[in-house]
Amino acid sequence: MPEQQSIAQPEADRRRRATEHGEGPLLVLGAAGTGKTELLARRLAHLVAAGVAAERVLVIGSTRATARLRERSEALLEGAYEELWIGSWETLGERLLREHSEAAGLDPFFDVLGPAERLAMLLDRLDQLPLRRHEIRGNPAGLLARLLSRVDSLKADRVGATSLEERARSRESGGAEEADRESIQRELEFAEFYTAHDRILAEAGSLDQGDVFLALDCLLAERPDIRRQIASHFQYLMVDELEESSKAQRALLEALASDNPNHLYALEGGELDGWFANLHPAGETLELEQRFRNPTIRFWRCGNERAQAQAVAREVEHLLAGGADPEQVCVLFADPANQGGAVAGAMEERGISFHLSGPTALLQRPEVRDAIAWLRVLADPDDSAAAARALTRPPIELRPGDLARLTTIARRRKLDMVGGCEAALDSPQFQPEARERIQAFLKLYGAASAAMEERRADVFVRRLIERVGLRRQRLFAAQPEVAERLLGLSRLAELATAWTRRETHGSTRGFVAYLSAVAEAGVEPAGGEEPPSPGSVQGMAVEAVKGIGFDHVF
Template sequence: MIVEKIAHLIASNRMPAKRIAAITFTNKAAKEMRERVAKRIRGDAADGLTICTFHALGLKFLQIEHAKAGLRRGFSIFDADDSTAQIKDLLPAGSKPDVIDAVKGLISRAKNAGLSPEEAMREARTPREIEAATVYDLYQQRLSSFNAVDFDDLIRLPVQLLEADEDMCLAWRERIGYLLVDECQDTNDAQYRLLKALAGPRGLFTCVGDDDQSIYAWRGANPDNLLQLGSDYPTLRIVKLEQNYRCSNRVLRAANTLIANNPHEHLKTLWSDQPDGERIRIWECRDAAHEAEKVAAEIQFIAASTCAPWSDFCLLFRGNFQSRALEKALQLQRVPYHLSGGTAFLDRGEVKDVLSWLRLLANPDDDAAFLRAVQAPKREVGAGTLAKLAELAAHAHMPMARAIENVGALKQLPPRAANALDSFATLVRQLRAKSAHATPAELVGEVAERSGLLASVRAQCKDEASFQRRKANIDELAGWFEGARNAGPGELAAQLALLSHADKGEPGNQVRLMSLHAAKGLEFRYVFIVGMEDGTLPHEASLDEGRLDEERRLLYVGITRAKERLWLSYSKRAERWGEVLRLKPSRFLDELPATEIQRDGADPVADAENKKARADAGFAAIRALLDG
């Protein structure tokens, strides 16, 4: 839809491409949108068009307006690990991980709401919120001393500047004449305010969103932003896109009936020209192990009887803990699978450490890379020393990596730390000289060895097998650079650092296992949703707090991932902490239309036919095995 609107704007001469910006949430979505635009708009008509994520747009803004944001050119961006390390250092020594995560989450939530540290303190009510607001203020001071921002600042700071400076706002509205926003229901308050600031009172924008697929409130998304648009822009035209091109009509009727239990400002009814397909199956199982066995056996049967590839199947669950029984059952059936949500390759510690060294070798002005590299592996340089070094570097108007080359600066630091930093500077110079004639792949190995990273990894590992696994990650990183002889290590490292796990392509011919949150935007012929019990889906916390709407939207998203067939299953009991618990089927099952579902035991004839078909398939598999 957005691609067609872009084509219309350009073809009708309503807006030149260089003044159009299409904003989405992931690098992968932006890449796909650019590819579609390239196919739709030929020649140079789309030159200058901006298609990027919210954060990429914020970064572009700050690179242009860095001085007004209190930043120096070449500022650094802290990733999640960098931010966690600083917040941990600002909290009392010995703070537990859950406390660190809670404070970090509250700071992020404040930034996503567009709040400054002072505003966050005014709104703080609980002791934890007051503590987080205090740390937020100190954290921002430290970011400033490091000439750095974090990802949340990429939205918060532009909003702060645009709302405070009318001339700047007018200039940016001239630069971006028309905005298109994808997945608008997932915007947080700061992103919505950025949209409003750039669109201005004329409201030259198109937003695409589905209030029924707003499932990210836990990370700041505000589904009410879609409703707020109508209030802020009274002449807003609502166009309902109700035809679904993915699902069978039976699946859509079930989804429509379920989601009708949520309040709606704009009612819609999805429909499809696809056939009805088979009824939705609801399975009652003894426990999670029995449930997993049934799912694995059904997948094996369908794959064998229809020759469907494994990639046609998806297993969805509410929480990652539910994957264990499923993995075991699939392994016993020898069904290949891919579990989404594991640690992405580029997020592994040793990989990020090597990348920070490569970034620093390529760009001495990269303070974020310096801060990670100087502590990978650990040296006798603490956070306090680094904060002092950042102040000295800022006073001298130079990056931290250049400041440690200055004898005067080192003399103002503790002797042991100064010696460690001097040795570090010498090593960086040597490796930078090596990078002039080594291939990027060779440089990865050189950095891992000479920096002490490999030795540090070995010391951390309890056995040789775990060391070899982590060393293999570094070797794989070197493999990514093979053949890239014309690009510098800094350029390649920057490109890799911008990627997310989803950007590296989908798994091959494997059954997909993932959480319902991770499934948004995907589609599969056969979908199984397990754990349909009260306390799991809907989640126990939502039951306690009376927040069922988002849980219902989550199931709605899961149901509409199924193109042809859908299974919903629940367990009668579970064993937790040595106690057997009786479970209740999810209340959402009773909200599905009875005409579209088939429960176990409700149709004895159909159940008998299914049982016979599976028995025949099992015997056929045994005969084939014996014949072989």
């Protein structure tokens, strides 16, 4: 880290100038690993030491970067302070809008819905959506997730449904060729979908994340008094990882800078230095050159995904046995939703606490997959994959050979897996131990099935976790990953509670359908990312690791 390593004198002078920078705009350029986040924390501490109230400094960044920034700021600040305005764009944007909701013409109790909540809302209204020219192909969740992603991208670029329609109409009136007409019609239909999406959210008194910054943009443009109030309240504003911001988010910076230019932006590179020069023609730029991370790189060749997962888990186990800090070990994935499950399972086999983050990462955790398998087979006894997992995982642990025989019986007699279990009890193919395990499954299944129709989803999920023994088994397992596994199960129960709160008349089957749609579409369940429990190896998407340092990365 910068505070622990020697720094060349010219570089040290530049860092000191940035830390002690007072009035006016400043752009700090630096590649990954040059300590920009640390510099922002030190500048905040310097401002507070110089007499600026901590709550009058607004610091914005990505979710993961601000966690590190807050931690360092709290460590560097001396004395008491009222509060720290350090947070992600999403958190701080929502907070600012909520504080001025009346001026923005919004209900102060508006909800900001994530992709999973919006997906569930649209799936319930599928027949109301204009999708004639979009191919569902038996996967409405996947199609809607892609359309929602595009809506989010357009809002981030400050492009509304009306502007999108006008562009398509312009192409249409310009004498488009035959080959382009279908594309234009699809774009017009998407503009209709965009409008319907916003209408459905408005009817529910809700916004999406893009709406937050579009609403702030309108508010600051239409109410100069509010803009001046916010700009004067925050004497200084700092942004970490400016390159991660959207046009809609930067519009907020532009509006506030017109009344108070005391802004410091940390930027890795790209085209935004031109944006800074246009916004602050007299602004100063400092470039950091010394990097504090210089990793050793090795390459492995593995036969398949399982072999790769086992190789990573084995190497991590070796590192931890040698005294490595598990919190300084990270496994990166191009696609955590599809690749994370194998590594999570391999880590579990070795008793290594592993926290997988990213969209649907929660649903890839072994203990959560176990619970969902029970939910799915209870909702649909024909779900053979879910039944197989419920049968072979704790607490039943039917052997693979017995599962194969059970599956054969079910297929030959054209039964679902539950019916196959009942038929298997009379079959001479199974040893007494296997029969006992099958009987234990049927007993748990029967009791849970009877309760499923009688209880709310949140109550049922919590009772199922207790009845099947998933939580109890983890609670009494003398292994280091227990805390992380319990967090996963608690998070699943919280998802059920949040879903029940939204869908007051929904059934447990509806909640299972929601989970399946979220997993299938690859979107993050409502509630955001949970922090890993202490002592956990972390797994995340490649793009999410930006701004975070680890000693060992796979």
